Amino acid sequence: MASKPPAGDPVQDAPQVRPPKRAAAGIPAIAHTLRIAHQQMGIGRTARTLLKVNQKDGFDCPGCAWPEGDHRHTAEFCENGAKAVAEEATLRRVTPEFFAAHPVSDLADRSGYWLGQQGRITQPMLLERAAGTAAGSLSGGSPPHGARHDGDRHDDSGHDDSGHDGDHYRPVSWERAFAIIAEELTALDSPDEALFYTSGRTSNETAFLLQLFAREFGTNNLPDCSNMCHESSGSALNETIGIGKGSVFLEDLHQADLIIVAGQNPGTNHPRMLSALEQAKKAGAKIISVNPLPEAGLERFKNPQTPRGLSKGAALNDLFLQIRLGGDQALFRLLNRLILETPGAVDEAFVRDHTHGYEEFTAAARAADWDETLTATGLERADIEQALTLVLASQRTIVCWAMGLTQHKHSVQTIREVVNFLLLRGNIGRPGAGVCPVRGHSNVQGDRTMGIFERPAPAFLDALDKEFGITSPRHHGYDVVRSIEALRDGRAKVFIAMGGNFVAATPDTHVTEAAMRRARLTVHVSTKLNRSHVVTGTRALILPTLGRTDKDIQAGVRQIVTVEDSMGMVHASRGNLPPASPHLLSEPAIVARLARAVLGPGSATPWEEFEKDYANIRDRIARVVPGFEDFNARVAHPGGFALPHGPRDERRFPTATGKANFTAAPVEFPYLPEGRLLLQTLRSHDQYNTTIYGLDDRYRGIKGGRRVVLVNAQDAAGLGLADGSYADLISEWKDGVERRAPGFRVVHYPTARGCAAAYYPETNVLVPLGATADSSNTPASKSVVVRFEPAGRAP
Ligand SMILES: Nc1nc2c(c(=O)[nH]1)N[C@H]1C(S)=C(S)[C@@H](COP(=O)(O)OP(=O)(O)OC[C@H]3O[C@@H](n4cnc5c(=O)[nH]c(N)nc54)[C@H](O)[C@@H]3O)O[C@H]1N2
Ligand SMILES: Nc1nc2c(c(=O)[nH]1)N[C@H]1C(S)=C(S)[C@@H](COP(=O)(O)OP(=O)(O)OC[C@H]3O[C@@H](n4cnc5c(=O)[nH]c(N)nc54)[C@H](O)[C@@H]3O)O[C@H]1N2
Ligand SMILES: [Mo]
Numbered sequence: 001m002a003s004k005p006p007a008g009d010p011v012q013d014a015p016q017v018r019p020p021k022r023a024a025a026g027i028p029a030i031a032h033t034l035r036i037a038h039q040q041m042g043i044g045r046t047a048r049t050l051l052k053v054n055q056k057d058g059f060d061c062p063g064c065a066w067p068e069g070d071h072r073h074t075a076e077f078c079e080n081g082a083k084a085v086a087e088e089a090t091l092r093r094v095t096p097e098f099f100a101a102h103p104v105s106d107l108a109d110r111s112g113y114w115l116g117q118q119g120r121i122t123q124p125m126l127l128e129r130a131a132g133t134a135a136g137s138l139s140g141g142s143p144p145h146g147a148r149h150d151g152d153r154h155d156d157s158g159h160d161d162s163g164h165d166g167d168h169y170r171p172v173s174w175e176r177a178f179a180i181i182a183e184e185l186t187a188l189d190s191p192d193e194a195l196f197y198t199s200g201r202t203s204n205e206t207a208f209l210l211q212l213f214a215r216e217f218g219t220n221n222l223p224d225c226s227n228m229c230h231e232s233s234g235s236a237l238n239e240t241i242g243i244g245k246g247s248v249f250l251e252d253l254h255q256a257d258l259i260i261v262a263g264q265n266p267g268t269n270h271p272r273m274l275s276a277l278e279q280a281k282k283a284g285a286k287i288i289s290v291n292p293l294p295e296a297g298l299e300r301f302k303n304p305q306t307p308r309g310l311s312k313g314a315a316l317n318d319l320f321l322q323i324r325l326g327g328d329q330a331l332f333r334l335l336n337r338l339i340l341e342t343p344g345a346v347d348e349a350f351v352r353d354h355t356h357g358y359e360e361f362t363a364a365a366r367a368a369d370w371d372e373t374l375t376a377t378g379l380e381r382a383d384i385e386q387a388l389t390l391v392l393a394s395q396r397t398i399v400c401w402a403m404g405l406t407q408h409k410h411s412v413q414t415i416r417e418v419v420n421f422l423l424l425r426g427n428i429g430r431p432g433a434g435v436c437p438v439r440g441h442s443n444v445q446g447d448r449t450m451g452i453f454e455r456p457a458p459a460f461l462d463a464l465d466k467e468f469g470i471t472s473p474r475h476h477g478y479d480v481v482r483s484i485e486a487l488r489d490g491r492a493k494v495f496i497a498m499g500g501n502f503v504a505a506t507p508d509t510h511v512t513e514a515a516m517r518r519a520r521l522t523v524h525v526s527t528k529l530n531r532s533h534v535v536t537g538t539r540a541l542i543l544p545t546l547g548r549t550d551k552d553i554q555a556g557v558r559q560i561v562t563v564e565d566s567m568g569m570v571h572a573s574r575g576n577l578p579p580a581s582p583h584l585l586s587e588p589a590i591v592a593r594l595a596r597a598v599l600g601p602g603s604a605t606p607w608e609e610f611e612k613d614y615a616n617i618r619d620r621i622a623r624v625v626p627g628f629e630d631f632n633a634r635v636a637h638p639g640g641f642a643l644p645h646g647p648r649d650e651r652r653f654p655t656a657t658g659k660a661n662f663t664a665a666p667v668e669f670p671y672l673p674e675g676r677l678l679l680q681t682l683r684s685h686d687q688y689n690t691t692i693y694g695l696d697d698r699y700r701g702i703k704g705g706r707r708v709v710l711v712n713a714q715d716a717a718g719l720g721l722a723d724g725s726y727a728d729l730i731s732e733w734k735d736g737v738e739r740r741a742p743g744f745r746v747v748h749y750p751t752a753r754g755c756a757a758a759y760y761p762e763t764n765v766l767v768p769l770g771a772t773a774d775s776s777n778t779p780a781s782k783s784v785v786v787r788f789e790p791a792g793r794a795p
Contacts, residue, residue, distance in 0.1 A: 013695070013704075013705040013706060013707050014704060014705055015695075015702055015703065015704055015705025015706070015707070015708050015745050015747075016702075016703040016704050016705075017701055017702060017703070017708070017723075017724075017745075017747050018701040018703070019701050020294070020296065020699060020700050020701045020749070020750070021296045021698065021699045021700075021701065022294075022296060022299050022300055023296060023299065023300035023301065023302050023313050024267035024268075024271070024274060024296045024297035024299075024300070024301055024302065024699060025079065025267070025271065025274065025297075025301060025302045025303060025304055025313075026302030026304060026313060027302075027304070028698065029077075029079040029302075029304060030077070030079075030304055032079060032698070033077075033079045033082040033083065033086075034046070036082070036083050036086050036693060036694065037049075037050065037082055037083075037085075037086040039086075040086040040087065040089070040090035040091065040092070041086055041089050041090060041091060042091060045089055045091070045577065046086070048576065048577065049085050049086075049089045049549055049576075049577065050082055050085065052549075052576055053078075053081055053082070053085060054068045054081075056638040056639060057574060057638075058573075058574060058576065059548045059549055059573045059574055059575050059576065060442055060443075060548060060563045060571070060573035061078070061081040061084065061085065061442060061548075062084045062085065062088060062201055062442055062547065062548045062549075063078065063080055063081035063083075063084040063085075063442060063688070064080075064081070064269060064270050064272075064439075064440060064441075064442060065200075065438070065439035065440060065441060065442050065443070065444060065445060065565050065566040066270045066272045066273050066438065066565065066566060067249075067250050067565040067566060067567045067569055068272075068565070068571075068639075069250055069276075077304050077305060078271045078272050079271060080268065080269070080271050080685070080688070081271070081272070083686075083688070083693045084688055085549060087116070087528070087688070087691060087693060088120075088527060088528075088547040088548065088549050089547075089549045089577055090119050090120060091119070092117070092118060092119025092120065093119045093120055093122050093580065093581070094118045094119050094120065094121045094122065094528075094529050095122050095123070096122075096123055096125070096170070096171040098118065099125055099168060099169040099170070099171075100168065103167040103168050104127060104167050104168065104169065104534050104536075105167055107529075107533070107534045108534040108535065111692075112501075112504055112530060112531050112690055112691075112692055112761065113692035113695065113706075115528075115529045115530055115531065115533075115534075116528055116529065116530060116691050116692060118528075118529050119528070120527055120528060120544070120547075120580035120581070121526060121527065121528065121529060121542060121544035121580075122544060122580060122581035122583060122584075123171050123544060123581065123583045124171065124172050124173070124174055124177045124541065124542065124543050124544060124583070125169035125170065125171060125172060125541070125542040125544075126169065126170055126171075126172035126176075126177065126180070126539070126540070126541055127166075127168070127169045127170075127536055127539065127540040127541075128166065128538075128539050129166045129167075129536065129537075129538050129539070129540075169533075169540075169542065172541070174543075174585065174593070177541050177543060178593055178594055178596075178597035178598075179597060180521070180539065180541065181494075181496070181521065181523060181541070181594060181597065181598065182594075182597040182598045184493075184494050184520055184521040184539070185217065185494055185598050186598065188493060188494065190218075191217050191218030191219040191473075192218075192219050192221060192473075192477070192491075192492075193491065193492050193493045193494065194214075194217070194219055194221060194492070194493070194494045194495075194496070195221045195223060195478065195483045195486070195487070195492050195494070195495045195496065196210060196211075196213075196214045196219075196221060196222050196223075196496050196497075196498070197222075197223050197224065197480075197483070197495065197496070197497040197498065197500060197502055198210060198222065198223075198224040198225070198447050198452045198497075198498045198499065198500070199224070199225045199441065199497070199498065199499035199500025199501075200224070200225050200226065200229075200439075200440060200441020200442065200443055200444025200445075200447055200500075201441055201442055201443060201499050201548070202443060202447055202452075202498050202499055202587065203443060203446075203561035203562060203563060203573070203587065203588075204443065204446045204447075204449070204450050204561065204562045204563060204564065204570070204621065205561050205562065205587075205588050205614045205617045205618065205621075206498060206561070206587035206588050206591060207443075207446065207447040207450035207451070207452050207498075208450040208451065208617060208620070208621050208624075208625075209588055209591040209592060209595070209610060209617060210222075210452065210498055210591050211450060211451040211452050211453075212451075212464065212468065212595075212605065213591055213594065213595040213598075213599075215461070215464065215470065215472040215473065216468070216470045216472075216595070216599060216603060216605065217598060217599065218473055219473060219477055220453075220454050220455070220456060220472075220473055220475065220476055220477030221454065221477035221478050221483065221492070222451075222452050222453060222454050222477055223454060223477075223478055223479050223480040223482075223483045224444075224447060224448070224452050224453075224480070225440075225441060225444060225480075225500055225505065226444050226447070226448055226452075227454075227479040227480035227481070227776075227777065227778060228407075228480055228505060228506065228778055228779055228781075229403070229406065229439075229440050229441075229444065229778070230402075230406055230437050230439060230440070230444070231406070231479075231773075231776040231777070231778045232405070232406040232407075232411035232412050232414075232415055232773050232776040232778050233401070233405075233406055233415055233437035234448070234776070235412045235415075235775050235776040236411075236412045236413075236414075236415035236416045236418075236419065236776075237415070237419070237435065237437070238655075239416070239655070239661060239663070240416055240419040240423075240655070240660060240661045240662075240663060241419065241428065241435070241647045241653055241655065241660050241661075242646060242647065242653045242654035242655035242660075243645060243646060243647060243654060244448075245437075245445065245568055245645060246434065246435050246436045246437050246438075246566060246567060246568070247428055247429065247434035247435050247436075247645060247647050247648040248398055248433070248434040248435070248436045248567060248648070249567050249569075249642070249648075250276060250567060251431075252398060252431060252432050252433065252434060253276045253277070253279075253280050253398060253436075254276065254279050254280055254283060255280075255283070255396060255431050255432035256280055256285050256394075256396045256397065256398045256432040256433065257284070257285055257286065257393070257394035257395055257396045257397065257432065258285065258286050258287075258288070258390055258391065258393075258394035258396070258397045258398070259277065259280055259285055259286075259287050259288075259397075259398050259399075259400060260287075260288045260289075260290065260397070260398070260399045260400065261277075261287065261288070261289045261290070261291075261298060261400045261401075262289075262290035262291070262328055262399060262400070262401045262404065262405055262418070263290065263291065263328065263401045263402055263403060263404020263405040263406075263782075264291075264400060264401055264402035264403070264404060264438055265291075265293075265295045265297065265298075265402075265682070265683070266295075266297050266298065266438070267295055267296050267297015267298065267301070267685075267699060268295075268297065268683060268684075268685045268699065269402065269440070269683060270402075270438055271297070273400075273438065274297050274301040274303070274316070275301075275303060275305070277301070277316050278301055278303055278314050278316065281314065281316060286318040286319075286390050286393075286394070287316050287317055287318050287319075288317070288318060288319045288320075288321060288387055288390060289316075289317050289319075289320050289321070290321045290323050290328065290331065291320070291321075291322065291323065291404065292322060292323060292324060292325055292404075292680070292751050292752035292755045292757070293710075293749075293750075293751050293752075293757065294320060294322070294750055295699070296699035296700075297316070297699070298316055298317050298320070299315065299316065299317055299320075300313045300314065300315050300316065301313055301314055301316050302314075318390065319383075319386055319387060319390060321377075321379055321383055321384075321387060322378070322379070322752050323377045323378065323379060323752060324376065324377055324378040324669075324678070324752045324753065324754055324755055325408075325670065325678045325680055325752070325754075325755045325782060325783050326376075326408045326409075326410070326668075326669050326670040326678070326782070326783050327376040327377035327378065327379075327669055328377075328404075328405055328414050328417075328418075329376075329410055329413055329414040329417045329665075329667055329668060329669065330368075330372065330373045330376035330377055330667050330669055331373065331376075331377050331379070331384070332414070332417040332418055332420070332421045333364075333365060333368045333373070333417055333667050334368045334369075334370065334373040334384060335384070335387065335388060335391060335421060336365040336368065336417070336420055336421055336424060337365045337366055337367075337368040338384075338388050339388075339391065339392070339421075339424050339425065340362055340365055340366060340424070342392060345392055345424075345425065346424055346425065347424070347425050347426030349426075350423070350425075350426030351423070351424070351426075354429075354651055354653065354659055354660050355423055355659050355660045355661070355662055356655075356657040356658075356659035356660070356661050356662065357657075357661050357662040357663060357664070358662050360662070360664045361420055361662035361663065361664045363664070364664035364665075364666075365420070365664075368667070372667065375669075376667070376669035378752050378753050378754065391425075395432075396427065396430070396431065396432030396433040397422065397425065397427045397433055398427075398432070398433060398434055398435075398436050399418050399421070399422060399435060399436065400436040400437075400438050401415070401418070401436070401437055401438065402437070402438045402440070403440075403682070403781075403782060404680075404782060405418070406437075406773070406776075406778060407773070407778055407779065407780055407781045407782040407783075408670070408773060408780050408782055408783050409668070409670070409771070409772070409773055409774060409780045409783065410665075410668040410669070410773070410774065411773040411774075411776065411778060411780075412773060412774055412775045412776050413663075413665040413666075413668060413774070415437075416663040416665060417663075417665070418435070419435065419660075419663075420662050420663065422434065422435060423660055423662060428647050428648075428651070428660065429647050429648055429649075429650070429651035434647075434648065436566075436567075437566070438566055439565075439566040440689075442548075442563055442565075443563040443564060445564050445565070445566060445568070446562070446563050446564030446570070449564055449625060449627075449643070450621070450625065451464065451624075451625070454476055454477035454478055454479050454482075455476045455477070456472075458474065460624075460625075461474065463623075463624045463625075464624055467620060467623050467624050468604070468605055468620075469604055470605075478492070479777055480502075480506060480779075481506075481507075481769060481772055481777055481779065482777070483495075484506060484508075484511070484512050484515050484769060485515075485769070487515035487516060487518055487519055488511065488514070488515035488518070490518060492519070493519055493520045493521070493537075494519060494520060494521045494522075494523075494537075495516065495519050495521070495522045495523070495537065496522075496523040496525075497522075497523065497524045497525065497526075497532065498525050498587065498591075499525060499526065499527075499587075500532075501530040501531055501532045501689070501690040501691075502516070502532050503516050503531055503532045503535045504530060504531040504532065504690040504761045504764070505689060505690050505761065505764075506764065506779070507764055507767035507768065507769055507771070507779040507781060508739070508764070508765070508767060508768055508769040509761075509764045509765040510739075510765060511769050512769070513535045516532075516535050516536065516537065517535060517536070517537065518537070519536075519537030519538070520537050520538050520539065521537050521538070521539045521540070521541070522536045522537040522539075522540045522541075523540070523541045523543065524540075524541070524542050524543065525543045525545050525587060525590055526542055526543070526544060526545065527544065527545060527546075527547045527580075528691070529542075530690060530691070531690070543585070543590055544580075544581070544583070544584050545584055545585060545586065545587050545590060546575065546579055546580075546584050546585070546586045546587070547575070547580075548573055548575055549575050549576070549577050550575040550577055550578075550579040550580065550584070551575050551576055551577060551578060551579065552575055552579075552586050554586070554589065554611060554612055554613060554614070555612045555613065557612075557613060558574070559586070559613070559614050560572040560573060560574045560614070560635075561573050561588075561614060562618070562631075562635055562640075564643065567642075568642055568643040568645055569639075569640055569641070569642050569643075570628075570634075570635060570640045570641055570642075570643060571635065571639060571640025571641075572635050572636075572640065588610060588611060588614055588617065589611045592607040592608065592610050592611040593607075593611070595607045596608070615632050618631040618632050618635070619631070619632065626644070627643040627644045628643075647660065670783045670785070672754055672785065673732075673785065675719065675787060676732065676785050676786060676787050677711065677715060677719075677754060677755060677756040677785075677786055677787075677788075678754055678755050678756065678783050678784070678785060678786075679709075679729065679731070679755075679756045679757065679758060679763065679766065679783075679784040679785075679786045680755065680756070680757050680758075680781075680782040680783065680784075681757075681758060681759065681760040681763040681764065681766075681767065681781045681782065681784065682757055682758075682759065682760060682782075683759065683760065684696070684697035684700070684702070684706060684759050685697045685698050685699055685700070686698075687759070689760075689761075690761050692706070697759075700749070702747070705745070706759050706762060707743055707744045707745060707758075707762060708744060708745045708746075708747050708758065708759070709727065709729060709744040709745070709746055709747065709756055709757070709758040709788075710747050710749035710751055710756060710757040710758070711746055711747065711748060711749065711751070711756045712748070712749070712750070712751050712752065712753050712754075712755065712756075713748040713749075713750075714753065715753060715754060715756075716746060716748055719788055721746045721788055722746065723746060723747065723748040724745065724746065725745075725746050725790065726743055726744065726745055726746070726790070726791040727744055727746055727788040727789060727790055727791050728740055728741065728742045728743065728744070728788070728789045728790075728791045729741045729744055729758065729763065729766060729786045729787075729788060730766075730786060730787050730788075730789060731766035731767070731768065731784050731785065731786050732785045732786070732787060733768040733770070733771060733785070735768065735770065737768070739765055739766045739768065740765070740766075741758075741762065741763050741765050741766050742791060743791050744758060744791070746788075756786065760781065763784075764781070766784050766786065767779050767780070767781045767784055771784070
């Protein structure tokens with residue numbers, strides 16, 4: 001059965017395709033930035049914001065978690081950072097009049113791109129769905145079981161006096177909004193029926209308050225975007241080196257002999273990393289990229305900060321290993337065998353003094369098989385031998401990775417094998433060497449440090465309890481996937497999100513949306529409109545908040561917030577723009593008022609003091625979270641401070657064995673049945689996760705549309721998929737449920753054999769809720785087995 005793509009809004013999805021680019025940045029990046037910035041912000045604001053990004057007295061770029069160097073250009077230029085800023089500092093507004101003109105059923109038919117383009121939300125808004133109605137039709141041909149309630153207590157609030165017709169958001173006062181949340185939360189049978197989701201833009205101060213509130217309320221249900229992101233890295237690193245964070249500073253990249261970039265597309269997602277790679281190369285480093293796709297940024301970088309960059313640019317890659325999706329564990333395992341077989345290649349002293357589990361590991365590694373590895377990776381023998389030469393020539397090796405390694409069933413095993421690889425040659429805890437999981441959201445790492453975690457360490461809870469005189473629950477809470485299951489099964493009834501776009505970012509869209517519609521109350525603290533505002537519980541609140549670029553004044557005092565970057569550096573962020581509307585509250589203020597409304601006078605926590613001055617929050621963080629001693633004084637230092645990291649600082653490994661652990665998991669790689677391809681769901685150049693800035697993916701040659709699927713021409717020939725034809729993607733999973741994403745334009749593209757790629761979130765509908773990584777439970781959104789069915793004519 002062929003079907004058309006969902007007709008969303010005036011934006012026609014009719015992609016044009018050209019050959020992919022071979023270089024990133026350069027003049028087109030500047031031109032593109034200025035165009036988007038000007039459209040969203042006008043000239044004055046463009047100048048005021050873009051000059052303040054990542055400056056010592058400015059705001060932290062809301063784009064990515066890549067660190068800032070100590071030497072800063074007046075405006076360290078980054079196209080996608082600028083787009084993130086423009087998106088937030090936009091002059092467009094979503095007002096109560098907008099909601100009056102657009103019923104939820106209309107908004108539910110719009111694309112995420114259209115919703116985001118409407119601008120900043122200006123006032124708190126309330127939706128009260130009438131009993132038994134589906135507020136908002138499900139777009140995309142989803143099953144008609146959207147609105148189903150527990151049937152027991154919706155609609156009986158006694159406050160339905162404001163003309164609520166179940167299909168319009170209406171303005172609501174902050175006071176009333178908090179009263180509604182308090183009413184719903186206190187009516188729950190157990191605090192564990194509430195979910196508190198956090199997206200990684202949230203500041204340390206807000207995150208700390210939110211987890212404190214949730215635990216004082218009585219639950220560890222603190223799912224966060226990290227569950228879908230670097231959770232596999234955290235799991236693997238905690239077990240092997242004793243801390244779930246990267247072990248390098250920016251300077252280490254500059255000093256490395258060899259940098260391996262595996263499963264990451266920095267040209268789009270961490271553009272400032274290209275400057276670091278360029279600098280490393282200048283100092284003599286070699287770079288290997290491991291990726292099914294030849295990503296432009298890794299091929300050639302035209303640094304817009306240098307005259308040379310504006311013309312020719314610099315080649316970055318020394319070796320491109322075009323690996324099959326999910327082949328990385330096999331690759332690193334074989335490299336480990338080859339290192340073991342090379343006399344003198346192992347750092348014997350490091351292994352003896354600092355590691356555990358070597359015997360078991362070497363037994364497994366020696367059994368690594370060439371044929372199996374070539375099948376798993378799709379590489380040639382010569383590729384791997386060339387990689388080995390570079391590995392053996394390097395005294396200081398760093399492995400960087402992102403979602404290409406973390407979003408597979410066997411991701412944790414894969415990252416553990418990367419750790420084995422680095423341990424073998426002593427590449428942890430010395431300059432120029434180490435693990436470098438490159439984080440996504442600008443403060444996702446900090447949120448975890450602040451205690452946003454459904455499985456908190458007992459020591460953290462002990463410190464929290466002691467400081468606040470509370471008794472935090474000790475049983476684990478739900479992560480993202482388990483939260484969806486709990487909503488689906490009626491075990492969770494209230495969903496509160498600090499940022500993010502839960503229903504669009506999570507897997508199995510139809511299942512997730514139906515689950516969300518079963519909630520009694522859904523609450524989103526947001527800056528911009530998104531899909532999660534229109535797929536709601538019986539009651540829904542949108543609480544608009546200040547963003548990073550906005551000036552935050554409390555009790556007459558200008559506030560700062562703090563963030564932690566991908567390399568464990570903590571620093572201040574200070575917005576400088578007048579807020580998008582006078583009705584906005586800051587995130588810390590929202591949590592503090594919410595806590596007061598819910599916990600009432602029974603709470604001894606000084607929520608009011610916290611709202612008045614965030615320095616009061618930092619004083620408490622300093623007493624609860626290790627590494628933050630003297631927080632307020634140290635964050636006043638320009639550039640901030642580094643958090644301690646045992647393995648990096650002193651080769652101290654706080655694991656169960658007290659050593660760095662080698663591990664020996666069996667090698668796995670995805671199995672692909674005949675006539676199927678393995679699909680990865682990834683980002684285009686014009687998006688920030690579920691926020692779509694535009695419809696182009698410039699480096700990959702795609703223009704004016706997002707429903708494209710990149711397929712190797714030889715695979716396409718075998719499957720009868722002509723370039724320019726349209727196909728439905730159908731994912732195959734053991735539950736036998738048909739998951740279909742209709743109407744994708746086939747693009748013949750130089751990806752690895754057997755693999756395909758298409759954008760997220762359009763393809764999240766294909767990722768089964770049960771398809772997650774072992775131990776980290778991260779959705780396996782980079783290995784979805786799909787078949788193709790012709791979709792008739794182009795839309
Ligand atoms: N502009 C912009 N910046 C962003 C984001 C954004 O959406 N837009 N998102 C932010 C967030 S939250 C995150 S987590 C990061 C994400 O940063 P990335 O991880 O770079 O993001 P993806 O687009 O998912 O790209 C995955 C990359 O891994 C490759 N890959 C996929 N599967 C495999 C595999 O099995 N093996 C190997 N070796 N490679 C593989 C893909 O081809 C692709 O190059 O970026 C952050 N920064
Ligand atoms: N198939 C597939 N699914 C994926 C991924 C994938 O690669 N493939 N990647 C996963 C990853 S790595 C991640 S991190 C998640 C992302 O999941 P999320 O973090 O939930 O999603 P975002 O799209 O980043 O959230 C965007 C929304 O955040 C709100 N927002 C923006 N700035 C602020 C702010 O300052 N404060 C507040 N309160 N709100 C703000 C805006 O309303 C905006 O619409 O998606 C995951 N999902
Ligand atoms: Mo992420």
